[in-house]
Amino acid sequence: MPEQHGPAPAQQTFAQRARAARDRVGLTRPVAGGLVGRSPEWIKGIESGAIGLPRLPMLIRLAALYECDVADLTGDDRIAAASYTKTAHAGLPAVKRALTTYRLTPGDAEPHSAEVLHARVGQAWKLWHGAGDHRSRVAALLPDLLADTGHAARTFEGVDRRRTLVAQAQAYHLAQLFLAFQPAPELVMLTGDRSMTAAQDADSPRAIAGAAWYMNHFYRDANEAADARVELAEQAASLLRQDDEEQLARWGLLQLAVALSFAKVGRAGLAWRYWDRASDAAGRLGEEYAHPWLVFGRGMVDAYALTMHNDLVQPGKALEVAAALDLDTVPSHTRRAYHLIEMARAHGLRGEGVATVALLQKARSTSPETVRFNMHARMVLPELARTGPRTVRDDARSLARELGMAV
Structure with a gap:
């Protein structure tokens, strides 16, 4: 021996x-x-x-x-491969075909009016923010919605065309959100670029602001330089008036975008300066205000402070924010689930596995597909299932399997 x-x-x-x-x-x-x-x-x-x-x-x-x-x-x-690979939604091939199919000849059917298209886009936003499998429901609508807004934009002229382009930009926002956290980064960039192009062609500061908000998300996820993200948001914000409710909401949203960008790279002073501007805008809009599809309002601004503390690696402060949050003021199941995941992330930073899994379970009950396609959840659950405290391994394993993650 x-x-x-x-x-x-x-x-x-x-x-x-x-x-x-x-x-x-x-x-x-x-x-x-x-x-x-x-x-x-x-x-x-x-x-x-x-x-x-x-x-x-x-x-x-x-x-x-x-x-x-x-x-x-x-x-x-x-x-673990499941931790670093993005899962594909069953509707991805159909959405991809819709984005990469080009109609080079006029269609025989008359285009839908701008009013009808805006109503359809509005209904799709309700499904996105609603309970249940929001991605699946929106994926079923996106191919026709993208085709019909495109057909109308190519057919109409003048005011009708500009109004249709605004609806088209929003349809691309929905496509961008659907594609996020799936194995199609080139399509996320494509939809972001098309939404901004449609907004600029519509000559609509409101639409440009919405496109800038979603492009900012893409840049942050891709770890693009903060200065590029900030410049885009500030240029879009400069086009907006603050004496109009709709424009003030989008101006505040862009201040929040800048705040999140600076927090992502650890520039705390600038991050909180812009968060204060967003908070002031939410205050001027009223405590009960929430934008119908961008969801900007008091609840959203307060909840994103949690994300900022997490990005600044301040889990104690993040949990102080979490303790004071009333997520019922955020009128979106998808947003509420995201903020619950951020609470779980704060507990994870402190090594608190029981609370992490409990909050991810709550997020799943709030919006299953939000958790399934969230990269933080996809990383932490398999890890807790393998190496977490014994008291949480079974729950982590069960939740991971329910969400289609390998453990």
């Missing part, structure tokens, strides 16, 4: 490997964070274990920065 020389050395964690890799190349946390578009607190969270394995694109960026392989950072920790 071989001679024993004491216990085997403990396997290094990802956090320990990340700290060692940064030390090896001689980078401080502020410098490392700045080079990957994150705050020093985020780097600290990675190295303390408060933040788990980041998504694969960020792992690749960290490995390049630290001059090592991804495997040097992850060690023997397995990266």
